[in-house]
Amino acid sequence: MRTLKINLESFEVRANRKFVDVESADKQWKVQFGWRTKGYAQILYLIENKDNAALKQLCNYLFFTRLVIEDVNFLKLYQQILGEHIANIKAVNVTEEEQQQIIKEEKALHDGNNAQ
DSSP: OOOEEEEOSSEEEEEOSSEEEEEETTSSOEEEEETTSHHHHHHHHHHHTTOHHHHHHHHHHHHHGGGGGTOHHHHHHHHHHHHHHHHTOOOOOOOHHHHHHHHHHHHHHHHHHHHO
């Protein structure tokens, strides 16, 4: 499987068909997104559009969110922002029939991916 590597000074971004990962240059921090996640899609979009400035900014944001476990003041602020965000999310009601269809489609995707 071919892996694309992008060096962004402080970070290295690696992407292939199954995942993308972002790693700090000193190898002390790394985050990985599987191919079915929004993180994967967003990073691939930036790579395909050769927007290294936006990709580097995203890497910085991802890197600094580690402060959630390193800085109690950041954690408190993050909890506040996250609480407000969650409160604004609207729940989507689906019927039992729609729910079973969603499960069926997800199972088909999962089974298809495991066959590869």
